[in-house]
Structure formats: structure tokens, C-alpha cells
Amino acid sequence: MNENLIQKYNVAGPRYTSYPTVPYWNTGHFSVEKYKERLVDSFAASNSEEGISLYIHLPFCESLCTFCGCNKRITKRHEVESPYITAVLKEWDLYTSIFSERPLIREIHLGGGTPTFFSPENLKMLIDGLFKKADRAKDHDFSFEGHPNNTKIEHLQVLNELGFTRVSYGVQDYNLEVQLAIHRFQPFKNVKDATDNARKAGYTSVGHDIIFGLPFQTVEHIRTTIAKTKELMPDRIAFYSYAHVPWIKGNGQRGFKDTDLPSADVKREMYETGKQLLAEAGYVEIGMDHFALKSDSLYKAVEEKKLHRNFMGYTTSKTKVMIGLGVSAISDSWTGFAQNEKKIEDYYDRLEANELPLYRGHILTEEDEVIRQHILNLMCRLTTSWEDDKLKFPEIPDVLIKLKEMEADGLVVIKDKGIDITEEGRPYVRNVCMALDLLLQRNQPDTQLFSMTI
Template identity: 55%
Template structure:
């Protein structure tokens, strides 16, 4: 109880280091960023942000546009293809694609024919590697058989469905009503077609959520037995996301120990069904690639989350998408009109960026190792070591010469442990709330 109260403070999720609020955009150089867009034998990762949704899910913190006007589809895809051509011109040879992920928003807001046009146009100027990993996010209410068949024919084998909670009361308050039978239909069709990996996103800490709703949800999930489960903490950040997260009262949210108890309940149930915990918030069956990657040391974490493939170049297409060259980050314009305008003018639609220093790259490695494997090693004692000594006394970490290991007791506080390494944050402590709470 005391540890939960102590460490339930605003803390980054560390999908990158430095975290976006600490990027130094004033010294960002677009030319240095472009220099990292290069031919590589290992292949590249491609993230495509498709931001439109027909309705607002009130828990959502993604960059999205709410509309029922599907007339946005074609112009947006035309802009994506123009943006891709700007990147394609930076390569001497056809780039090798090793990983593709369609995120949102709701990618299945777009028709199957529009998605096919987008992807075929991109793929026609690339080489698709034999082991390419392709995945997309789908909304159970609008992921059609045509979506599944079309994307499968293009090489997609992984599907991620946003479930969150099956309890009707919770679904209503978060404006995400999708009955079990709808999800079941999509899953069974995907497996019949040949999809080999299905992920369910679940969230704990949602308004009006109880131990009974968590237990019932996971019991229903187990009827479909997805290969992977992402079991996220609800991030309540209305100061960032506006009125969408103010459609319910603060008193409706489980807090601190009560919220953590929901996670522990879900975690124990998943382990009873033989799921193994991966990094932070993720679970996978023993023979799933994600679990095998953790065991053989090839698990990585980037802006797309946990991945079994590692590429030094990630290109993000679309409004608000983030690219990573290994030595630089760049984020696209977050406003749709500005994004389209910049692309139409023939410019990369970059909004901000950061050139990583040598220290940044070293600390990024430590944080990624902690997030993937719960341990990290060093040759030179890091300056953060004094910040970890109290955590060691509390039994959260074990420190030995050249190595730090997160204990089982410390696993719930992995974000706090990573924050000890965050030199940018400690040198410039925020004067206002920037991040969601750690628990």
C-alpha cells in the first residue's frame, strides 16, 4: 500500500528516450534527420497513422479525428502516398520493408479497397522481405471480412483488436459498445483466413470498472484465446486530451491500491491460462513470437510498442506519426490541415524533432533493456545510481557491480525505475503535469 501511494506519480511510459516533452527542437536539424534515411540491408519499419474514427471512445489518448464522413479517406491516402514519395526519393535503391503497422485512430475506418490502394502503391516501390511482419489495428464493429481478406492477401498476418472491457456498464461509459459476439465473429473469420497472431487490448482502471468486470472480461477473452494480450493501465490525462476524458467523474475511477488490485487480478488469471508476462503490460502464450523473442534476446520496444524485429530505421507516415533513424526523432504535424499543406507543398511535414546525443543513446539503451528484460548492464557507473539506492532498500531492484535487476516486487514500478535513468527529466523537473500516473 505505501509503495503504491509513493510511486503513483506522473511518470513517462518510455516508448522513447528522451520522451517527447524533452525533445530539443530548437537544435533539431532536418538535414541531419534526412541523413539517417538510408539504404540498409536489415530493412526498415513502416508505421502508417490512420487517424479517423466514427465515434469518440472516452478513454482514448490517441491522435484522432471523429467523423462519419468517409469522404476524408481518398484525400488522406493521396497525401500519405505523396509523403511516402518524399521519403522514397531519399533512398538510392528500393527500400526493404521488414515491418509494417497500421495504427490509429481506426485503420478499419478506411474501406478495404482504399487500404489496398495505399499499400500496393507503397509496396510497388519497395522490396518486401521474406520475414516481413505486418500488423493492423481493427475496431471489432467495423472490421469486415473484406478487410481481413484484403490485408491477408497483402501479407498481413497479425491483427490487434481493441476490446478494453466486455462489461456493458463500462462499455457504455467509455462509449465503446461492442458485444462479445461481434468480437468472436471477427476472430473466427481471421483465423479461418489464416491470421497467425491475434492481440487483444484490455484496459484496467476504467471508470466504473470492478474486479467482477475484470474477471468476467478475461473469462470471455479466454473463449477466444488470443496469442497476445496488452493489459494497459488507463491513462487519465484530461488536461492533454480535452473534454473526451471528462464524460465521467473522477470518483468513477478506481485509484491507487484499488486500481493495482485490478491489474493483479487480471495478471493472475492470465497466468492461470499460461500467458507469460512480457516487459510492461504485455502477455503472450509460450510459443508466441513475442515470448520467444524475450527468451532469445531479440525483443525490442519502439514507438509501435514491443516488437520481435529490430530495425534502426522507422519511418512514420501520416498526421502526428513519429520517425526514428537511430540518431534522430521527428514527429509530423499534429493538425490535419497543416500536415496536408506541408506535404502538398513538397515538404516533409515535420512538426518537431530531436537529435540524440551520445548520452541520449546510452540512456535509451538502458531504458529499453529495463522495459524489455527487467535488467541492464553498464561499464561506467551511471549518474542515476544514487536515485536507485532507496529502491534497492525497498526491494524493488538489485544492484551489483555493472548490473541492475528489477525484482518481482519491483515489476509494478518499472516506469519509476526507468525514470531514475531519465537525465533530461531530472535536470529539468516539470512544473506542470506532463504524464499519466505510474499505477
């Protein structure tokens, strides 16, 4: 990566798990009733053929990791588990009551927080409760996020018996100084045990998350972390840049000083070093920030051109309906987005009143749908085209003007009716998408809403 290009393109930008991105949702035109209409229509048109996806947010953690930007509630009181699961299942009941048929669940992802904060018995109660009013797709893909320190063999066995075949563990970095700075201490032995136990329990895909750009982190730390990772050879690796946004996430990201973070030049070297070491170990880069062995379903999804991206990140299949259950979870009806209440107390109050706990959202316009498809194409396939008249939009000439400089820098190739991102341009995928983001172009934010792109 060219140092001058890093300095040029390392700007604040969205990660594009959705389009429009959340800061540009038109919340003034959103209503729960309007969203429900869109959801019901999309469900009726797609459920029987492709099914739906569920993201379930389990927000509790026993301790605070200072790098984390997720919605979480820190507590050691495990009596919070049962009431929360009861609330999530009530929310699910409210959704199933508006559908014309039993949902066919293709994907489930348990995120957090720390899903393995919950006991195996309570997680079983949650999943069993979902399927009292739903069916399981034959080619389902169920996954969860596990903490290496508290994911017990019982968690793995119970969830595997319920159909879960993938688990991802947050490793971040194996260096003790870095772990202490981010308040995430976990010895290599714990990660090894959690990985080995998952495989023994029957999981076909085990993932590790590794972050670069953490406080006190060095290039040598990246080498060491990936060397240890190679000893375990997880099927997938998420290798991504730390998103430092304490002005949004508050004190949770103030466990260290800004001066403790590596410089942009060092982060560039971390990325290049990590990418090279992963390639040497047999990992193939997938989309943005993700790597997989050729035996993993994520790689196969790329080969079959089925890779998809949504609020859960990269997935192996696309469903038009994704329902988010739990506090702060986001739902996607394909023509609309909706987010749940962010505070647990407010979430409980809305459910107590027999209301879907939605507090904001966005109804997509025709323009939104066109731009979203282009951004999905770039994020998942590094190419997009407007040969199909349905994907044309009036601002294409303006977009191409913005991309001319990137083409001169070797990051993209502009064709007659499309764009290709080059291998050299892969680290700049977010920047390319920003050139197509019409809402971002029209409404430049007054304050920094996003993390840096590189």
C-alpha cells in the same frame, strides 16, 4: 503488491516508447535538413541487412471513445479516405526520393484512429502503393489495429493477402456500464466473430487490448472480461492501466468525472487479479503490460533476446529506421526523432508544397544514445549493464543512490556494473527507468505531463 509501495511509487512518469521522451526533445536544435541527414546515413548503413519499419497513422473514427488519448478525427464521411491515402503515398514518395536504394520493409503497423474505418479496397491501394517503391523482407511482420464492430472478413482477407499476419482488437472491458461511460459499446459476439474470422483468414497472431482503471470499473469486471477472453484465447494480450490525462488530451477524456474512476487501491487489485488470471490461463508476462502465449512470436522474441520497444510499443525485431507516415506520426532514424504535423489540414499543406510534413523533432546526443540503450534494456529484458565502456556515463553513482531505496524495497538488485529488476519490481519498471532518465532528473516538469506509473 504492497499497498505502501503503491502509494510511494505511484507518480506521474513516462511510458518510454522513446528516450528522450517527447516533452524533453530539444526542438530548438532540430531542423528537417539535419534530421534527413541522420535518416539517410542510418538507412544506408542498415537497410540491406535489417530493413526498415513503417508506422502508418490512419486517424479517422466514426465515433469518439472517451478513454482514448490518440490523435483522431471524428467523422462519418468516408469520402475522406481516398485523399488521405493519396497524401500518405505522396509522403512516402518524398522519403524514397532521398534514399540511395529501394527500402526493404520488415515491419508495417497500421494504427489509428480506426484503420478499419477505411474500406478494404482503399487499404489495398495504400499497401500496393508503398510497394511500388519498396521490397518486402522475407521475414516481414505486418499488423494492424481493428475495431471489432467494423472489421469485416473482407478487411482481414485483403490485408492477409498483402502479407499481414497479426491483428489487435481493442476490447477494453465487456461490462455495459463501463462501455457506455467510455462510449465504446461492443458485444462479446462482435469480438468473437472478429477473432474467429481473423484465424479463418490465416492470421497467426490475434491480440486483445484490455484496460484496467476505467470509469465505473470494478475488480469483478476484470474477472468477467478475462473469463470471456479465455473463451477466445487470443495469442497476445495488452493489459494496461488507463492513462487519464485530460489536461493534455482535452475534452475527449471528459466524458465522465474524475470521481467515477477507481481508486489506486482498487486499480492495484485489478492489476493483481488480472495478472494472476492470465498466468493461470497460460499467458506469460512480456516486458511491461504485455502477455503472450508461448506459441506466439512475442514470447519467442523474449526467449531469443530480440524483443524491442519503439513508438509502436513492443516488437519482435529491431530496425534502426522507423518511418512514421500520416498525420502526427513519429519517425525514428536511431539518432534522431521527428514528428509530423498534428492537424490534417497542416499535413496536407506541407505535402502540397512538396515538403516532408515534419514540425518538431530531436537529434540525439551521445549521452541520449547511452541512456536510451539502458532504458531499452530495462523495458525489454528487465536488466541492464555498463560493463561495456560505451554504456558508462558520469552520473552512474547518482543513479545508484536513487535506486538504493528501490533495492531496499525489493524492486531492484544493484550489481557491480548493472541493475536487475526483480519479479516484485516488474510493475515499477517505469519508476526504475525514471531513475536513469537524466533529462527528467535535470528538468523536473512544472506541470504534470505524464500518466501515473502504476
